[in-house]
Structures are given as C-alpha cells and as structure tokens.
Amino acid sequence: NAGVTQTPKFRILKIGQSMTLQCTQDMNHNYMYWYRQDPGMGLKLIYYSVGAGITDKGEVPNGYNVSRSTTEDFPLRLELAAPSQTSVYFCASTTGFSDTQYFGPGTRLTVL
Amino acid sequence: AQSVAQPEDQVNVAEGNPLTVKCTYSVSGNPYLFWYVQYPNRGLQFLLKYITGDNLVKGSYGFEAEFNKSQTSFHLKKPSALVSDSALYFCAVRDSSGAGSYQLTFGKGTKLSVIP
Numbered sequence: 001n002a003g004v005t006q007t008p009k010f011r012i013l014k015i016g017q018s019m020t021l022q023c024t025q026d027m028n029h030n031y032m033y034w035y036r037q038d039p040g041m042g043l044k045l046i047y048y049s050v051g052a053g054i055t056d057k058g059e060v061p062n063g064y065n066v067s068r069s070t071t072e073d074f075p076l077r078l079e080l081a082a083p084s085q086t087s088v089y090f091c092a093s094t095t096g097f098s099d100t101q102y103f104g105p106g107t108r109l110t111v112l
Numbered sequence: 113a114q115s116v117a118q119p120e121d122q123v124n125v126a127e128g129n130p131l132t133v134k135c136t137y138s139v140s141g142n143p144y145l146f147w148y149v150q151y152p153n154r155g156l157q158f159l160l161k162y163i164t165g166d167n168l169v170k171g172s173y174g175f176e177a178e179f180n181k182s183q184t185s186f187h188l189k190k191p192s193a194l195v196s197d198s199a200l201y202f203c204a205v206r207d208s209s210g211a212g213s214y215q216l217t218f219g220k221g222t223k224l225s226v227i228p
Contacts, residue, residue: 004155031214040121042202042220043156058215090155096214099144099163099206103155 001026004104006091012110013081021076021107023091031094032074033058033101034066036087043090049074081111114139114207118219125193126227133188133201133222141209145186146216147177150200159201162186173197193226200224 007022025032030051035043045058049068063085065077074093078085088108092101115138125131137143144163148156160171167179177188188201200223204216 033215035218040220043218045215048215092156094214099214099216100146100158100161101156101214101216102158103148105155106153 003027004091004093004102006089006104006107008107009105010108012112013078014112015081015083017081018077018079019081019109021078021089021091021109023074023076023104024072025074025091025093025102025104026072027093027095027102028071029093029095029102030071031096032068033092034064034074034076035090035092036060037090037106038087046076046089078109083111085109086111114143114205114217116203116205116217116219118201118203118222120222121220122223122225124225124227127195128192131190131193131197131224131226133203133224135186135188135203135219136184137186137203137205138184139205139207141207143184143186144206144208145177145179146204146206147171147175147186147188148202148204148218150202150221152199156202159188193224195226195228198224198226 004025033048034046044060047066049055091104094101117136146161147159162179170176200221203219
C-alpha cells in the first residue's frame with residue numbers, strides 16, 4: 001500500500017492564481033482531512049469528509065474548497081491564492097474505528 | 113469544544129537521559145489522546161494513543177505516555193533519549209462523545225532536541 005499520497009510536493013503561486021492540491025489514499029478509508037501547518041501554530045483543520053459525496057468545513061475553511069467524488073480522492077482547491085495561504089498542507093485519512101489518522105508527506109505552497 | 117496545550121515550545125535533553133514532552137487537554141466527555149512525531153520535511157507519523165484501559169500506553173520507538181485523568185494530562189516519555197529522537201512532537205485529542213467525524217484537535221507542537 002502506498003498509504004496517503006499528495007501532489008505536488010512544492011508549488012509557487014502568484015497572488016490570484018488558482019490550483020488544486022491532490023490527495024489519494026489506497027486504504028479504503030471513509031474519513032479524510034485537510035490540514036494546514038504554519039510555524040508554531042500546529043495543525044489547523046481546513047475541511048474534512050466522512051465519505052464520498054459528503055464534506056464539511058473545519059476550523060479555517062475560508063479561501064478553500066473541496067470535493068469527494070470517490071472514496072480514494074479528496075482534492076483541495078484554492079481559487080484566488082493569497083499570501084496568507086502560504087503554508088504546508090497535509091492530507092490525512094482514517095477508518096474511524098481506530099481513530100489513528102494517517103498523513104501524507106505534505107505540499108509546501110508559497111504564494112507571492 | 114476540545115483543546116490541547118503543549119506548554120513547551122522546545123525541550124532539550126542529553127542523549128541517554130530520560131525525556132518528557134508535556135501535554136494537557138480539555139474535552140467535555142472522555143478523551144481519546146494521541147501522540148504524533150514529525151521529522152523535518154515529512155508528514156506526521158503516529159506514535160501511540162490512549163482510548164481506554166491501562167493508563168500507561170506504550171508505542172513506537174520505545175516511547176510511552178501516561179494518561180492522568182485528574183490532571184488532564186498525557187505526557188510523552190522515553191527512558192533513554194537518542195539523537196534520532198530529535199523531531200517535532202504533536203499531542204492531539206478527540207472527545208469520545210463527539211459527532212462521527214473523528215476530528216482531532218492538535219497542540220502547537222514541541223520541538224525535541226537531543227544533544228549528543
């Protein structure tokens with residue numbers, strides 16, 4: 001199993017550009033999450049999904065959108081990039097029963 | 113609401129000495145508690161968790177944590193630190209009575225430096 005994979009690893013965007021961060025898991029997990037990590041701030045939940053077709057906002061959803069058309073994929077969309085979205089983004093998944101979340105390697109995004 | 117506090121931004125310990133990374137939590141119901149480790153430029157890796165049962169939980173790489181309900185704490189410990197333990201450590205909590213989204217709340221992280 002590859003676990004949780006994320007692409008791209010790095011990206012530089014200009015203000016106002018848009019992009020999609022990809023997340024795929026091959027563990028058949030129903031629950032998936034997007035976090036952003038800023039220095040000294042820990043992880044903040046952006047959006048989560050409890051299954052295909054079901055998504056909900058987390059703590060910091062503004063400026064982001066998600067979709068969940070399949071169990072495996074949970075892309076995160078940035079529509080109008082802003083410098084405040086410069087961060088490291090992590091995707092995670094869990095079965096729910098064990099509660100252990102499995103994390104992808106992250107995407108480092110810089111908005112200039 | 114659930115919350116986690118890691119009171120130390122950084123912990124320095126000499127190689128071979130015992131280490132402790134502190135974590136306190138707040139939940140309205142019973143807590144599910146987790147420790148994760150992050151090495152530079154990597155994602156978070158699961159170390160151990162407390163769901164129920166024995167208050168002393170053993171995890172990966174020789175780490176253990178003690179759940180203390182009266183002090184609402186879940187400190188991470190290791191009897192003998194290795195230089196390779198140097199990393200960023202996150203404590204996380206979920207309220208067991210919460211809705212079925214299994215959301216975790218993470219602390220801000222503690223940077224552990226083990227000095228040779």
